[in-house]
Amino acid sequence: MIAALPAKDIVSKLNAKFPGAVEEAGADAVLVKADSLLAVAEYLKTTDNLKFDYLNYVTSIDYYSYFEVIYMLTSLTHNRSVVLKVRCYTRDNPTVPSLAGLYEGANFQEREVYDLMGITFEGHPNMKRIFLWEGFDGYPLRKDWNR
Amino acid sequence: MEVNKDYFYDSLKLDRQEGKLIEKTKAASRKTIPDPDAWLDEDIKRNIVVTSLDWVVNWARRSSMWPAVCYPACCGMEFMAYLAPRFDGSRFGMEIMRASPRQADLIITAGTLTWKMAPAVKRIYDQMAEPKWVIAMGACGISGGIFRSGYNVVPGYNKIIPVDVYVPGCPPRPEALIYGIQQLQKKIAKAKAIPNLSELPNPLKRGKE
Amino acid sequence: MTTTQELSLITESFVLNMGPAHPSTHGVFRMRATLDGEVIVDIEPIFGYLHRGIEKLMEERTYTGCIPLTDRLDYVNAMNNNFAYCLAVEKLAGVKVPERGEYIRVITAELQRIGNHCLAIGAMLNDAGALGTPFFYLWRQREKIYDLLEMLCGQRLMQNYMRIGGMSQDMPDEFLPALAKFIPQLDSFMNEFDFFLKQNEILYARAKKVGILPKDVAINCSISGPVARASGIKRDLRKDDPYSIYDRFKFDIPTGEIGDCYDRYRVRIEEMRQSTRILEQAIKQVPGGPFRADVPQVIRPPVGEAYAHVEGPKGELGFYVVSDNSIAPYRCHIRSTSLINLTALRQMVRGWKVADLIIIFGSIDITMGEVDR
Numbered sequence: 001m002i003a004a005l006p007a008k009d010i011v012s013k014l015n016a017k018f019p020g021a022v023e024e025a026g027a028d029a030v031l032v033k034a035d036s037l038l039a040v041a042e043y044l045k046t047t048d049n050l051k052f053d054y055l056n057y058v059t060s061i062d063y064y065s066y067f068e069v070i071y072m073l074t075s076l077t078h079n080r081s082v083v084l085k086v087r088c089y090t091r092d093n094p095t096v097p098s099l100a101g102l103y104e105g106a107n108f109q110e111r112e113v114y115d116l117m118g119i120t121f122e123g124h125p126n127m128k129r130i131f132l133w134e135g136f137d138g139y140p141l142r143k144d145w146n147r
Numbered sequence: 148m149e150v151n152k153d154y155f156y157d158s159l160k161l162d163r164q165e166g167k168l169i170e171k172t173k174a175a176s177r178k179t180i181p182d183p184d185a186w187l188d189e190d191i192k193r194n195i196v197v198t199s200l201d202w203v204v205n206w207a208r209r210s211s212m213w214p215a216v217c218y219p220a221c222c223g224m225e226f227m228a229y230l231a232p233r234f235d236g237s238r239f240g241m242e243i244m245r246a247s248p249r250q251a252d253l254i255i256t257a258g259t260l261t262w263k264m265a266p267a268v269k270r271i272y273d274q275m276a277e278p279k280w281v282i283a284m285g286a287c288g289i290s291g292g293i294f295r296s297g298y299n300v301v302p303g304y305n306k307i308i309p310v311d312v313y314v315p316g317c318p319p320r321p322e323a324l325i326y327g328i329q330q331l332q333k334k335i336a337k338a339k340a341i342p343n344l345s346e347l348p349n350p351l352k353r354g355k356e
Numbered sequence: 357m358t359t360t361q362e363l364s365l366i367t368e369s370f371v372l373n374m375g376p377a378h379p380s381t382h383g384v385f386r387m388r389a390t391l392d393g394e395v396i397v398d399i400e401p402i403f404g405y406l407h408r409g410i411e412k413l414m415e416e417r418t419y420t421g422c423i424p425l426t427d428r429l430d431y432v433n434a435m436n437n438n439f440a441y442c443l444a445v446e447k448l449a450g451v452k453v454p455e456r457g458e459y460i461r462v463i464t465a466e467l468q469r470i471g472n473h474c475l476a477i478g479a480m481l482n483d484a485g486a487l488g489t490p491f492f493y494l495w496r497q498r499e500k501i502y503d504l505l506e507m508l509c510g511q512r513l514m515q516n517y518m519r520i521g522g523m524s525q526d527m528p529d530e531f532l533p534a535l536a537k538f539i540p541q542l543d544s545f546m547n548e549f550d551f552f553l554k555q556n557e558i559l560y561a562r563a564k565k566v567g568i569l570p571k572d573v574a575i576n577c578s579i580s581g582p583v584a585r586a587s588g589i590k591r592d593l594r595k596d597d598p599y600s601i602y603d604r605f606k607f608d609i610p611t612g613e614i615g616d617c618y619d620r621y622r623v624r625i626e627e628m629r630q631s632t633r634i635l636e637q638a639i640k641q642v643p644g645g646p647f648r649a650d651v652p653q654v655i656r657p658p659v660g661e662a663y664a665h666v667e668g669p670k671g672e673l674g675f676y677v678v679s680d681n682s683i684a685p686y687r688c689h690i691r692s693t694s695l696i697n698l699t700a701l702r703q704m705v706r707g708w709k710v711a712d713l714i715i716i717f718g719s720i721d722i723t724m725g726e727v728d729r
Contacts (some may be wrong), residue, residue, distance in 0.1 A: 055578050056665075057696075059676055059689040070676070072663065076575065076591060083663075105578025105699050112695075116411070128159060131404035131728060132299065133263055135166035140298050140412055156371055158388070158400055217377055219384045219406050220725055221431035224513055228502075231495040246379045264384055264405040267376050293424060296416070297409035318513055 010082055013050070017043060029070075029083040037086050038097045038123075044073060044082070045102060051075045052082060055099070058109040060117045062143045067094050067119055071106075088119065098124040116141040165266075172266045176306040183309055201339060208252075208278065209335040211240040212328075215251035215271060220258030222285040225318040234321035239328060248274040254308070255324075259287035259294055260301040272308045280335070282327055283310040286317040293317065369397055372710075376405045382479060382717070383724030394709045399702055403695075406728040414688045418654050419445055419520060422685065426675075427514040429690065430726040432475055433468035436668045438518035443599055443664035444675040445520050449657035451649050457522030458601045459642045463535070464508070464517065465666070466631045466638070470542070471501045472669035473624045476721040480621060481553075483718035484562050490553065497545060500538060507531055520655060522648030532639055539632050550625060563617035567704045567716035570615060577700040581671025581693060582623045583720055587615030593667035604641070605634045617719040624721075627669075654683050668693055670721055690729055694722035 011025040014032075018040060024031040032040050044052045052073035060069045066089045074081040088094035098121035099106045110121045111130040118139035121127060129136065138145050218226055230236040230244075245251040248271045260268060272281070283304045286292035291302035304310055311334060314327035369392045376384040384405035390398040410429065414422045426441045427434040439461060446453065453461075475498065478491035502512040508531055509517040509524070517524055553559060569579070574587040584591060592609045594602040610626035612619030657679045665674030674691035697720055705713050 053575055056672070057663075057674060057676065057689070057691040059691075061678055061687045061689075076589070079596060103578065104573075104576045105696055107699055108695055128162065129404075131263075131407040133166035133169045133404070134159070134162040135170055140409060156388075156390075161388075215377075216379050221428055221513065223383070224431060227495070228499070228512075231499065232492050233496070233499050244379065258384075259406065259408055261405060261407060263407065264376060267405070271377055293428070294408040294410075294413065297413055299404075299407050299409055320512070 010044075014040060014043075023087075029085050031085045031087065034086050034088060034096050037084070038099070038102075040084070041071075041073075041099055041102055049078070051077050052080075053077075055103040055105045056081070058099075058106050058113060060113045060119055060141075062117060062141065064143060065089070067091075067117065069096050069113065069119060071099065093120065094118065095120045095122055097122050100124050115139070118142060168266050169262055172269065172307070173262050176265065176301070179303070179305045180307075180309045182305075182311060202336075205336050205338060209240075209332040212253040212280070212331075213243055213245050213251050214241055214253045214255050215248045215275065216244055216246050217254050217268065217271060218257040219260070219264065220287065222257035222287070222318045225321055225324065226255060226257040226284070229321040229324050234325065239325070239332075241328075248272075249276065251275055252279050253282065254279070255282045255284050256288045256304050257284050259292065260304055260307065261299045262301055263299065265301055265307050268304075269307050278338075280312075280331060281308055281310045282312045282314060282324075282331060284314045284316075284324060284327070285319055286315060289313045289315060367393070382722060385722070385724055385727070387713075389710070389713065391710070396705055396708055396710065396713055399705055399713070401698060401701060403724070403727050406724045408729065410729045411688060411690060414685055416684060418683045419657070419685060420653055420655070422688065423518065424514065424516045426690075427516055428725060429692070429729060430668070430670065430673070430694070430723045431513070432723050433472040433669055434514050435464045435517060436468050436472075436666065436673065438516070439465055439600075440664060440666040440668070440673045441675045441677075442518050442520055443666065444662050444677045445655075445657065447662040447664050448660055448677055448679055449520070449651075449655055451521045451651055453522050453600075453649055454646045455601075455643050456526075456645045457647045457649070459638055460523050460527055460647060461518065461600055462602065462605075463635060463638050463642075464505070464515075466634050467501050467504065469631050469669045470628050471498050473628050474498045474501075476669075477621060477624055480617070480715065480718040480721070481559075483714045484559065486558075490549070493545075493549065497542060500541075504531070504534060504538060507534060519648060519651075521651035522646070524648070526647050527642075532642065535635065536639055539635055543629075543632055546625070546628060559618070559621075562712075562715055563621060563719070565614070566617050566712050567708065567719065568614055568616045569700055569704050573700060573703060574615065577703075578696050579671070579700055581668070581697065582620055582627065583671065583697055583700075585610065586612035586619035586623045588613060593665060593672060597665070599664065599666060605637050607631075607633050617715055620719045620721075656681055656683060663691075665691065670694060670723070670726075671697055673726075690726075692726045692729060694720075694724075694726040698722060698727065 010030055011022055014022050018036055022030060022032055044050050052075045054074040054076050056072040056074055058071055060067055066087045069086045071084045072081060086096055088096060096119055098110055100110060110124055113119050114127060115129040115131050116139060283289050288304050291300050294300045295302055312327050312331045314323055316323050369390050372389045372391055374387045374389060376386045386402040388400040389396055410425050414425055423438055426437040429437045474494040478494040481490045505515060506512050509515050569587045571588045574584050574589055588611060590611050607630045610623050612623050659679060659681050661678040663674055663676045665672050671693035673693050676689040677685050678687040680686040704716055
């Protein structure tokens with residue numbers, strides 16, 4: 001059974017290693033600050049008793065005052081999963097560091113988030129639109145996009 | 148694994164050129180293209196008579212229509228089922244799917260058309276030689292179907308290419324597709340196959356075009 | 357491989373566009389392949405030709421009204437998508453599905469798995485050069501599955517049969533005997549089919565050691581499904597994270613060792629056999645009773661978010677549903693199997709020839725409806 005790792009275990013470890021990175025810890029999701037996302041993800045991937053080496057999905061949601069980018073990581077060896085969330089509070093040019101260097105599976109999904117929601121990922125090797133054509137006006141999945 | 152970010156070409160520039168083409172197609176396709184053979188539908192009811200040479204040519208054309216490869220989406224599954232042994236499509240002459248549109252004379256549009264795909268379909272249609280026919284299959288082909296309000300969906304193939312027969316369904320059963328093809332065959336049987344020689348440009352008269 | 361530089365011939369690599377309308381690209385998939393002679397140096401996959409904006413359309417329909425949209429995602433096996441979506445919404449709303457509904461769900465999911473593998477194997481052999489013969493033989497089995505599903509719910513393809521809390525109608529009485537008659541016939545057909553192709557030397561030459569996907573690359577690229585299992589990752593969500601009632605059935609998980617095209621083909625054949633095992637057990641255990649929980653047609657789940665995934669025939673298909681207590685989902689993201697399985701295509705294909713590209717692409721088994729959504 002893939003047990004969702006309770007957020008408190010992760011939070012205590014993260015607080016010890018990266019003080020100040022964790023903003024909030026919900027019931028099963030951990031909210032981290034955008035600039036420490038890469039360090040946290042690398043720590044979660046490489047530490048022996050955590051070893052979250054499989055990225056399930058990358059998605060984004062538009063709450064009107066902020067964007068939220070959500071990652072779900074699974075550990076195949078320990079059979080556990082954890083959800084990481086990152087927020088950006090600007091609407092004009094929101095940026096989040098990219099995990100495409102760590103997890104190759106994030107490559108297409110981050111391009112999709114850029115294409116449909118407009119969030120740029122720094123450090124992505126090929127930040128282009130993936131589904132819509134270059135020259136499409138706007139980002140359709142935003143709540144304030146009108147056709 | 149390091150990612151090779153430099154392709155041998157500038158992919159962003161190519162993408163921008165194609166984006167301009169898509170925008171141009173989108174701007175030019177606001178109105179429905181009317182069916183050029185619409186007058187035939189009334190005449191089928193009145194049973195017009197064609198000459199015997201026309202009849203032979205029409206019989207040859209309608210009994211061996213070769214479809215071009217164009218199956219974007221879910222209706223492609225029912226199209227494959229139509230070609231499969233149970234609803235044998237080759238008994239109507241459609242044995243071979245031609246990959247090259249220059250060798251085909253029928254497009255059965257089996258799927259939703261998106262604005263990104265529209266220039267490609269127009270190019271396939273333009274490459275086909277006369278006489279050519281189009282069957283719009285499924286609700287997405289007729290009017291955009293369940294996805295009509297999508298931002299990337301063309302509301303029907305008849306905005307891009309002229310359509311002869313519309314087959315409704317989502318997806319239409321292979322029997323419905325067979326009925327649509329038989330209607331098209333009736334339409335072809337009434338068409339004027341041999342053109343009037345006086346209407347064609349005369350290659351012997353030089354300088355007077 | 358001997359490149360042309362070694363022959364002291366001045367050459368350039370050129371870019372070949374394998375366009376959206378191509379007989380073997382399984383839908384509208386486009387690749388810009390950079391070739392050095394016949395050898396592939398790099399490919400750039402381009403999709404979006406079937407992008408219908410389903411995620412945006414789902415925000416405008418009720419929860420039950422989104423179910424026909426999910427049918428059209430992975431159109432080869434429609435009810436699987438319904439399954440994943442209904443699981444996510446039921447998790448959000450806290451709905452418990454009655455036993456009979458669960459059993460019907462498992463039966464239809466396994467039938468769809470067999471049908472999907474029929475198409476996948478047939479299409480891959482089509483690409484390998486067996487122009488149509490195994491494809492049409494397997495399509496006969498798919499037609500028999502269509503007949504069963506039509507008996508069940510009236511539609512061959514886009515069934516729209518599952519609802520939040522169960523199924524929309526009950527199984528007719530003649531369905532289970534018909535299914536019991538279908539399974540031994542499928543078993544004998546699979547044995548005959550396997551006998552012809554298992555040690556076929558053409559298939560060996562074209563598919564063995566071609567397009568090898570190593571295990572660590574597969575994990576890094578988030579591959580799931582038969583492609584991952586052929587590379588040696590023993591992960592099946594029906595066993596690792598059991599959903600619905602899969603923990604009551606005994607079945608094995610076939611894995612491969614190397615991760616080449618031949619291994620993916622073998623894994624799919626073995627999975628079809630395991631699916632018939634599950635079906636035989638399920639037929640004996642189906643109880644009577646209600647098939648749907650008492651849920652209003654227009655439900656309003658409480659504020660929150662939920663993610664549910666199923667082991668689809670192509671891999672892990674998941675739905676991430678966010679609700680704000682209104683009649684339509686606030687946001688619904690589809691974790692699409694085929695899009696993520698395509699991440700590894702670039703690494704699998706480098707160094708092979710164009711003909712191998714076709715069979716490698718066919719062995720990943722993607723559906724463009726799911727890639728583009």
